Amino acid sequence: MVIRKLNEEIMLYSLVFSFDFALMCTLAAIGLGTLCFIVRTKKFFNLTATKIERKYCGFATEEQSQKGKSDHLDVDFWNLIRCFPIFDFLDWREKAKKMSGWDRFKPSRSRLGRNPTNMDQRTVPRTVTLGRVQPQAPSHRTIYCNDRDANLVLRFKGNSISTTKYNFFSFLPKGLYEQFRRVANLYFLMVSILSATPYSPVHPITNVVPLSLVLLVSLIKEAFEDWKRLQNDMTINNTLVDVLQDQRWECIPWKRLQVGDIVRVKQDGFFPADLLLLASTNPDGICYVETANLDGETNLKIRKALERTWDYLTSEKAFEFKGEVQCEQPNNSLYTFTGNLVMENQTLPLSPNQLLLRGCSLKNTQYIVGAVIFTGHETKVMMNSMNVPSKRSTLERKLDKLILALFCTLFSMCLIGAIGSGVFINKKYYFLGLDKGVEDQFNPNNRFLVALLTMLTLLTLYSTIIPISLYVSIEMIKFIQSTQFINRDINMYHAETNTPALARTSNLNEELGQVEYIFSDKTGTLTRNLMEFFKCSIGGEMYGTGITEIERGIAEQNGIKLQEQKLTNAVHEKGFNFVDERLMRGAWRNEVNADACKEFFRCLAICHTVLPEGDVSPEKIKYQAASPDEAALVIAAKNFGFFFYRRTPTAIYVRESHVERMGKVQDVSYEILNVLEFNSTRKRQSVVCRYPDGRLVLYCKGADTVIFERLTVGNDNLRKVTREHLENFGASGLRTLCLAYRDLVPDVYESWNEKFIHAKSSLRDREKKLDEVAELIEKDLILIGATAIEDKLQEGVPNCIETLSRAGIKIWVLTGDKIETAINIAYACNLMNNEMKQFIISSETDAIREVEERGNQVEIARSIKEEVKNKLKKCIDEAQQYFHNVSGPKLALVIDGKCLMYALDPSLRAMLLTLSLNCASVVCCRVSPLQKAQVTSLVKKGARKITLSIGDGANDVSMIQAAHIGVGISGLEGMQAVMASDFAIAQFRFLKDLLLVHGRWSYLRICKVVMYFFYKNLTFTLTQFWFTFYTGFSGQRFYDDWFQSLFNVIFTSFPVIILGLFEKDVSAALSKRYPELYKEGIRNAFFKWRVVATWAFFAVYQSLVFYHFVNTSSYAAESSSGKMFGLWDVSTMTFTCIVVTVNLRLLMMCNSITRWHYIGVGGSIVAWFLFIFLYSGLMTKHDRQENIYWAIYILMSTAYFYVALLLIPVAALLVDFIYQGVQRWFFPYDYQIVQEIHRHEPEDSRTDLLEIENNLTPEEARSYALSQLPRELSKHTGFAFDSPGYESFFASQRGIFAPHKAWDVAKRASMKSKPKVSKKEKH
C-alpha cells in the first residue's frame, strides 16, 4: 500500500516536472521575445520596469524603485525577469515541494504577488539573494489639497480602477499560458508537435484541429468574461461625483478624480476614493457612514471632521481651503490612519476618525465635503481585495485520477505495441523494402530503436484516449448550469428582498450534490436576527396569544391544526409582535395586577442601555441597542404606553400614557444613579434610578437562574407560576428574561454607592470588584414577571433541516451565542429533540471556574485541557454503547468555544472527530470566527467529507472559505459573506433546492458526462489498438485523419452537452420529496472505480465488436459485382458504426429525453454522414497518399453496408442493454425505484403540496422577471476582502488559485493599473 502510494508520488513528480518544464520553456520563448521588445527603448524599459517591479516585486514606492533603477540597472533586468511569473520555473524545486497532488499543475497564483501580504514575504528573500540593498521607503506622502498643479509633480495614481485580467496585447500570450496550464491541453500540444515529426502515422491536423478548437472556445470564453469585467470597471469609473472646480461643484466621472481634489458626496452616495472629511451638513462636523461593504456591519459609524475645517461646506468656502496633508503611504489596514493636516502653519493630527473609505456610503447626512487622499488601486479597500482561494470540486480531483489512469493505459498500450513492433520487424517481409537505406523506425538491425520510435508513433496514434474536449465541455455545461439554472431558478427566488440565487462560481456545481456536512451560522441564517417581543408573564399572569413556529411544528407533528386568531387592529412593528387585548392601549389598567404591570413596563423603559435616535415621536424614533433583544424590550414598553424618548448621562425621559387615566400623557424624567452593566458572568443588568418624587428603585433584568437566586423570601406562589411560565416559554423556543425590582432606602443606597464609586475608581481588578459590589445591592429583589422574545426562525428552516437530515446530511450549528440560546434554537429547528442523547461539553463547570479564579494562565490551560479530555473520553465511552445497536437514540453534541479550543488541540482532535462524526447534530456555541473555520477544516480534512458552510455575516467568512462549498445568505445588507461565498441564496430553506435539486442533478450530470467521455474515447481508441495487432505493429492508422480529429469535436460533442444540461433522473419535486436520493451523491455512487470499470468493460466489448464484426464480415466480396473493399472502406464502415453506436448509447443512458436529445443525437449522426458525403466526394490536391475518395459511396452501393449498420450497433449495444435491464431489475438504484413509483405521474412541481413552494403572485413574478434582466452591477462589487485577523488562517489555506471568473466579483479587484508616465521622465 505504502509502496504503491510512493510510486504514485514519484510518477506524479516526474510527470509534473516534465509538463511544467515543457510549458515553461515554450512560454519562456514568448516571454523573452516580449522582453527583447521592451529592452529596445530604454525609456520604455525604465517605465515598465518600475511598473512591473511595483506590481510583482513589492517595491513600496516609486521613489525607491527610481533610485534603485538608476543605481543598478543591470541588476534590475534580472529582477525584472524574476518578476515575470513565467520564469518561475527557476525555482521549480521549491514549488514542487510546496504543492501537493495534482494541484501542482496549477502554479500557485499567490506568487503573482498581488496580495499585499505576499509582497512583503516575497521581497525579503529575493533581496537577499541578489545582495541588493533596499532603500527605506519614505514614510509619508504629501498632498496639496485643492491644488491640482502642485500635486501634478507628485504623480499620484488616478482614480480609475481596472480589474481585467488581460489587455489587448497580453490577451493572447497570457490567455494561452492559462490554457496550457491544463494537463490535457499541454499533452495535446506535445502530441501535436510530435505528430509533425516523421514518426507520426497521423497528419498533424489530427491533433491540431481539436486542440485549436478547444483553445478557441476557452479563449472566447475568457475574452467574454474579461469584457464583462471591463464593462463593469467602466461603469464604476464613469460614476459621477461632484468636484470643486473654480468655486463650483462640477460633475465628473470617478476616474478623473485626482488626489487632493475637494469632492462633495450626497446622502446615500458612495465615496469615490478614500477621503479626508472636511465638513458635514450635520452639526459638529459629524457624518454617518455605512461600512457594510467593508466589514458587513450594518450599524452606522460616526466620522467627525476636525473642528478647524467645519466651515468649508459651500463651494465658495471650500474653494478657499488650502491645506497640506502629510499622511502614511497607501496600505491595506482599514482601521488605522495617521497623518497631519498642515493649515495656515498649524499642524493638526489626523486619525481614522476623519477618513472616509471608498466603498462606504453616506447615511443620515445631507452631504459632506472631503479631500481625496488615496485614489483608485491605492484605496484601502482595493489594497485589501485579495484573491479568494478558488476551490476545485472533489469530483474534478477524482477526474484527474481517472485521467492519470488513462495515461497509464495509454502508456501500456504503447508499450505493448512498441514491443510488438520490435519483434515483428524482419527482412523476410521483402515487400516492405527493408533492405536499402531503411529509416531507423523500420530498421530490423536495431530492434530496440524500432520499438522506441514506434512508441512515439503510437503515442500520437492513441492520443484520442485522452478526451481533450472533456474539460471544455464540462466547463460549458457547468457555466450554463450555474448561469441559467441556478441563477434563474424561480424556486430559489426570494420575492420579499427581490433576490434570486447566485452561483458565484461554476466550479462547484456537482460538489453540491455530495455534501455530507453543513456548518451553519445561527444568527441571520437559521434565525432572522429579528427579536420580537412575543409574550410576557406579569405578576403570575401570562399574556400574549401568539403561536410560535415551533409550537406550530410540534402541533403539526401531533396532527393538531392550530387556528391563529388574526386581529386586524393588532400592533405589529419591527421588534414587537405581541397580541393580547388585555394589555394593549391602556387596557392593562383594568387588570387585577395593574400595579405589577406598571412596574413591569417601567422596568422595561428604564433598565437598559439603549440610545434613542431621530424624531421624538413613537412612530419615527429609532433605538440603537447593543443587542436586538434590548431594543425589542424598549419597543415593547413604548407600545404599552411607556415611551422612552431621551437619554442624558444622568437621566432617562419617558413619556407615560394611560397611567393616571386613559389617554393622559405625561413626560417623566428618571434620574439614573447607577448602571450595573450586563456581562456574561453576571447575566443580569441593573439600573438604580430616582423617581421625580424621590423614590429610589433598583430595576434588574436577567436570566431566570440569576434572578431567582436573588429574590427576597416569600411569595412562593408567584415564583412557582412564573417558573412554569418560563418553562412554557422556553419550550416554545422563546428567549426569556426575568424582571425584578427593589425599593431602596436612601441610607442603604448611599453607603452602597460609596463602595460602588470606590470600586469604579479602583485600578486593579476593577471588573471583579464592581461585580462584587453589585452583588451587595442586587438582592432581596421582588419579582415582577418575565418577558419572552421570539428569535424568529427564518421561514421554512425546521422543514428544511428535517429534509436535509433525511438526505443524510449532518448539520452543525456554529454560533457565537451562549450555550442556552444555541440549544434553544437547535430544538426549535428540529436539530435536537428530547429523544436524543445529549453530550454537553461546557467550560461553565465549577471545576473550571474554580481554576479560572486562581488566575494562573498556564494552570488554566492545563486543567481545562485535562477536563475536556476526560469529558471527551467519557462521552465517547458512552457513545460507544450506542454505536453498536441500531435502535439506540441519536446523539447530539454541544460544545462551547473555550472547550473547543482545547479539543481542537492535535492530541484531542481525533477524539473530538470520532465523537462528533457519530453525532446526528452538533452545536458549537461561543465560537470565534477562526474556530468556525477550524471546525470546518477538521471535518473537511480529518474526515475527508464534503463540507458546506452557510452564513450571512463577516464572522462567517472564514468558515465559508474553509469549507468545500461556501454559501452566503444574500438579500440582507451585509455583503461580506456573499462576497466570500461560492453560492449566494436569500434564505436558508433554499438550501434544499440548491442541494437536493441542483446539486444532485449536477452531480449526476457531470458523472454521466465524464463517464460517457471516458467510454467513447476508450472505445474509439481501442478499435485503433486492435488494428495495430494486424498491421505488424507498424502504427498504421485505421482511420482517416479527419475522422479522428473530428470524432471528439463534432461527431460526438453536442449530445453529451445536451446530456449535461437536461439529464434528470427524477423531477425536482420528487427530489425534494425523497431527499434520501441525495445519499447516492454522498456515497459517490456514480463515480466509483466500479462504475469506471463497468464502462471500461463495455468500451472493450464494443470496440471488439466494431473491429471484428466489420473485418470478419468484409472478408469476402461485399457486392454482387465481386469487387473487394480496401482498408479505407473497412475503416469508414467501422467509423460509421462507432459514431452511430456511441450516439445511441448516449440516448440509452438518459433518464429524460427531450427534443434536444433527438436533435443532438440525430444531428451528430447526420453531421457525420454529411461530412463523409462531402469529404469522400472530393479529391484534394493535397492528397495524403491514402485517399478516402468515394469510399462511402462504394459502401452505400452494397447491401452489406445496410445489414452491417443494422447489426453492429445492435450487437454492440445489446450487452449494455442487458446490463441495464438486469441492473434495474435486480440491483435497482433508489432513483430508479422512485421513477417506477411515479412513472405515470406528470411532472409538475406545483402539485407537490408537501412543502413551502414559491407560489409567486403576478406582481412577484414580474419583479422576478425584472431581477433577471441584465442589470448594472452595484458599486458593492470589488470591495470584498477578508476581515482583518483571519489572514494567518488563510495563509495556510492558500495554495491553489484558479483563473478569475466574471461572476466572481470578489476576485475582481486586482492590483492592476494603467501605465503612467513616470516621474523620472518628467525631470
Added chain:
Amino acid sequence: MEVDGASTSNGGASTSNGRANGGRSRRTAFDLFKQQQLPACKPVLTPVWVITAFMLIGSIFIPLGLVTLHASRSVVEIVYRYDAECVPKAFRGNKVSYIKNGSIPKNCYRSLKVHKHMKAPIYIYYQLDNYYQNHRRYIKSRSDQQLLHGHAHYDTSSCQPEEYNNGLPIVPCGLIAWSLFNDTFTFIRGRAELKVNRKNIAWESDRDHKFGKKVYPINFQNGTLIGGAKLDPDIPLHDQEDLIVWMRTSALPSFRKLYGRIEEDLEADDVVFVTLMNNYNTYSFGGKKKLVLSTTGWLGGKNDFLGAACIFVGSSSIILSIVFMLLHVKYRRNYRGTSYLSWNW
C-alpha cells in the same frame, strides 16, 4: 416508456399561447429551459419494456439473419491453396530459392472439381495470407498524384524506397506498385479454354479518378530487385486494372483480390483445369496463396458471419426475453413500492 407532456399546465399553456403569439411562446420555451422543465420523454426500463425490446430485436434479427445466411449459402465458392503444391518436389525444402530462381519454369497445372452448379459470372480471386499490405511503411509508399498526373508530378518522396531507379523516376512509384502480384491463371474446362474477363475488376472511382488515362509506366521494375509483376509501358495506368486492384490496399494481412471473371456457368461435377504461373514470392515470409472461384449473391461473396451473427443476436434476444418473462411471471412485480427504497429496508 412514458411520454408525458411534462409540466402539463405550463407546457400546454405555452403551446396554445404559442399559436396566438409567437414571441411569447419563445420566451415561455426559454423559461421552461431555465426552470429545467422542458417536456421530456422519460423512459423507464420496466420488465415489460425489457421483454418487448428483446422480442423486437429477436423478431427483426432472426428473419434478417436467415435471409442473410441464405444469401451467403447460395453462393458457391471453391478455395484452392496452391502455394505449396506448385513447388516441384525437388524444391520443397527450399522454396525461396525456387521462387527466386528465374530460370526454373513456374508453370503449374491443377484441376478443380465443381461441386455445385455455379452461375455466371464466376469471380476469380487470389488470396494472400500473412501479407501486410497495411503495414505503415508499405501503405505510405505510393504517390496518388503521380498515379493521376504521371511523372509530371515530381514530389514522390513518399514513394521511398522505390522512388528512383538509376536516377530516373519510376512510374508508378512506391513499394505497393513494385510488389504487384504476378501469378497468372488460365482455366480449361474439357477441351475449351474458359474465357476469363480481366476487365472491370476495379472500382470505377479508382479507375476514373485515381489513375491517369495518359500516365504510362516508366522505368518500372528495372531495378536489381524485382518485386512483382511488370507492366506494359504502352498501356496507361487507367487500363492496368490489376495494378488498380492491387493498389487498393487491404485492411488485414489476409486478403482477397479480384483477378477476373468467368462468364460461363459451371455445372456440378465439372472439372476445371487451371494453368497457373506461380511467380509471386510468398515463401520468404511464409505466406499462403489461394485461388478462389466464387459466385456472388445480393450480399456479395460467401460469408456466413453476418447471417450467423444476426441469428445469434436475434436468438439470444429471444432467449433472454423468455428468461425475463419467466422471471417476471414468477416474481410478478410491475413496479416497486416505497418499501423497496434502500432507506426503508
